[in-house]
Amino acid sequence: SAVISQKPSRDICQRGTSLTIQCQVDSQVTMMFWYRQQPGQSLTLIATANQGSEATYESGFVIDKFPISRPNLTFSTLTVSNMSPEDSSIYLCSVVPRANEQFFGPGTRLTVL
């Protein structure tokens, strides 16, 4: 499996502000995804972070709200923009180092006041 780190691990933010979450992998991976896990819920895919091109967003998620960067094959960022309390969630990046097997970063626990 890959070693995945995320920063920050948690944050408390004021509504209307933005937070950028970083995801770093110890090896080059083609596929990197961002998921959201709301309290007590399952994981929902936000977008696929494509290296060298724009991210592909799932229904209900838009680039203006969740801009994503993927400058290389080991790093990606997700920004949560103009935050509201409804954005309070755990945000997880994941990678697929081989044949469908997907591994998750430790997550970023975001609380918006």
Added chain:
Amino acid sequence: GENVEQHPSTLSVQEGDSAVIKCTYSDSASNYFPWYKQELGKRPQLIIDIRSNVGEKKDQRIAVTLNKTAKHFSLHITETQPEDSAVYFCAASYPGNTPLVFGKGTRLSVIA
């Protein structure tokens, strides 16, 4: 797109008993079915997976079965232990390195 249903949402078993969690998927094109265990405050951990060319896979106390015709797959945990207590998620994905679609999760409690 794919849709994954998972049952039950909660499950309590006595230590040493078996636990079974079931999932159904909607799209016969899906060919990869992993199971994740998530302990409180931790990331989901891949515990076992199965591909559509296999009917059953076992790893020590855990096993997964797949019925492609009925489009359902199940997780079986035998000789449960208190440390098996967690939320378990099933998922499905299409061929290639595609994103996972998750079930809603099952909270398993193993009572000592």
